[in-house]
Amino acid sequence: MAFQQGLSGLASSSRAIDVVSNNIANSSTVGFKGATAQFADVYASALTGAVSTIQVGIGATVNAVKQAFTQGNxxxxxxxxxxxxxxxxxxxxxxxxxxxxxxxxxxxxxxxxxxxxxxxxxxxxxxxxxxxxxxxxxxxxxxxxxxxxDPQATGSETGVSITANLDSREGVPTTAPFDPLNTDSYNSTTSLTVYDSLGNPHTLSLYFVRTAPEIDRTWEVYASLDGDTPNSIGSTVFQPNGRYDDAFPGTFNFTRSAADLNNGAAALTFPIDLSNMTQFGSTFSVTEIQQDGYASGQxxxxxxxxxxxxxxxxxxxxxxxxxxxxxxxxxxxxxxxxxxxxxxxxxxxxxxxxxxxxxxxxxxxxxxxxxxDSNVDLTQELVQLIIQQRNYQANAQSIRTQDQLLQTLVNLR
Known part of the structure; x- marks a missing residue:
């Protein structure tokens, strides 16, 4: 009598339990992919030749352990x-x-x-x-x-752009000439930070001075860097509807030489775009300031x-x-x-x-x-563990039955 069928069943079930146990052990392993044991039957054709009607299998084997590469949570x-x-x-x-x-x-x-x-x-x-x-x-x-x-100097790409409204109701300042220390000599002012080639910050101040009665809609613009003496960079002119008059330049150049900076940086030159400014009958307000420079960073x-x-x-x-x-x-x-x-x-x-x-x-x-997460389904694995345990017990019972039959033959007189 043969014990091979039962032994192969025990070996196959044991291997399947190993696979299930490994899945359970890695149920919390990041990126783990669960596996499944695939079984195959075993036949010995040499015992019966090619007569298929009397072939008896000699057990089972695990012919592959396949991982499931499905998505985990x-x-x-x-x-x-x-x-x-x-x-x-x-x-x-x-x-x-x-x-x-x-x-x-x-x-x-x-x-x-x-x-x-x-x-x-x-x-x-x-x-x-x-x-x-x-x-x-x-x-x-x-x-x-x-x-x-590396730092980037203002003006390396786009320069400075300001969107603001100048109050059309304001008249010519009562004090002349323009003096940045005297608020009666200009109408409005704003400031922003710009950067030189070494990434050093500088404060750029802009002053807006109405130069003619309200009917003229012209404003002189002065610029100062770090509180130095301001210089006029040009005039802004607006249309009757309060929008910037495209017939006049809307971009103005600002320059400070390396000697003026006096810190080892290269000359600072950049355009100042004021074409998005308006002149409506409301108080002075700045809605957007952009500049393309920045300091070094980590x-x-x-x-x-x-x-x-x-x-x-x-x-x-x-x-x-x-x-x-x-x-x-x-x-x-x-x-x-x-x-x-x-x-x-x-x-x-x-x-x-x-x-x-x-x-x-x-x-x-x-x-x-x-x-x-691991794609192992613990519920499914625990059920598989029970199934393989039952298979193992059934194969052990097969061996026990073979043993009892063999004992019967031995006891014959």
């Missing part, structure tokens, strides 16, 4: 560098030995050199930023630079977009792209080799890794400040 965390993939794809990790592995665990941090790393100190890879600050096509370990961001925090762009937020109020996360897909994810520590490695069965940007093609998108 997303949980919000307090770490801005934590990332979850919503959809297809894996993070690409450069290991400490130089090889590459792949993971769905998006729990990342920054090491002392600024690289984005896993809990094992291995580096997340992505698209690097080129010297112009643009995300390029070169893939490598993602590094968050900790150095200061990284204060990070933000990650859906397409994986990592942006640094600086203390000077600026944001800069620091890189973009790489996602990798495989033709057959079940062909991946599990390495432990939430990592997989490519194999001939998985196919070659296909690298791409989040949200492109079949790649999923990034959810920042979140992680992907």
């Amino acid at each position: 997303l949980t919000t965390t307090s770490n801005p560098l934590d990332m979850a993939i919503n959809g297809n794809g894996f993070f690409r990790i450069q290991r400490n030995d130089g090889t590459f592995a792949y993971t769905r665990n998006g729990q990342f941090d920054v090491d002392r050199e600024g690289y984005i790393i896993t809990a094992q100190g291995e580096r997340l890879t992505g698209y690097q930023v080129d010297p112009n600050g643009l995300v390029g096509n070169v893939i490598g370990p993602l590094r968050v630079p900790q150095d200061e961001a 990284v204060a925090g990070f933000a990650i977009s859906r397409d994986g762009i990592i942006q640094g937020r600086y203390t000077n109020g600026q944001t800069r792209d620091l890189g973009q996360v790489t996602l990798v897909t495989f033709r057959s994810p079940n062909g991946l080799i599990s390495l432990g520590n939430n990592l997989w490695a490519a194999s001939p069965e998985s196919g070659a890794p296909v690298e791409g940007r989040p949200g492109a093609g079949l790649n999923g998108v990034i959810s920042a400040g979140q992680v992907e």
Whole structure:
């Protein structure tokens, strides 16, 4: 008599219990993908030849353990560098030995050199930023630079723009000539901060002086830097409807030489756009001031977009792209080799890794400040555990029955 069927059933059920137990153990492991044992029957054709009507199976075997790469739930965390993939794809990790592995665990941090790393100190890879600050096509370990961001002088791009209303009811000042220390010599004033090439802040003050009776609608504009002697930069002229008269220049140039600044910075030159100003019958008010300069800054925090762009937020109020996360897909994810520590490695069965940007093609998108939970359903796993336990008991009973039959034969006289 044969015990092989029962023994193979015990072995298969034991392996299935191992798989279920591993799923249960990793039910709280970030990025874990649950597995299922797949069974197959076993036949020995050599015992009966090709006569199919008298074939008796010799048991069962586990011919595969397949992982289910379905989406897990997303949980919000307090770490801005934590990332979850919503959809297809894996993070690409450069290991400490130089090889590459792949993971769905998006729990990342920054090491002392600024690289984005896993809990094992291995580096997340992505698209690097080129010297112009643009995300390029070169893939490598993602590094968050900790150095200061360079300052930008006002006027490097757009200069100064002011939106305000001058009160049309006001007349010519009672005191002349214009004197910034005498409020009776001008009608209105406003100020803003501008920056030189070294990032030093300077206070730019603008004074508006009505130069003719109300019917003329002309205002002289004076500018002063850090309280120096103001100089006239031009005149604003308005239409009868109170809007700026486009027939006259609406942009005025302001300049201070390097000698005037006297701090080592380059000459400060920028346009001042006043074309959005109005002259209505209401009190003087400033609704918007814009200028394109800023001081130097240090990284204060990070933000990650859906397409994986990592942006640094600086203390000077600026944001800069620091890189973009790489996602990798495989033709057959079940062909991946599990390495432990939430990592997989490519194999001939998985196919070659296909690298791409989040949200492109079949790649999923990034959810920042979140992680992907294990996709294990505890209720289903506990039910499977009961089923496999019953199978194990039934196979043990099969062996016991075989033993009783054998004992009967031994006792024959």
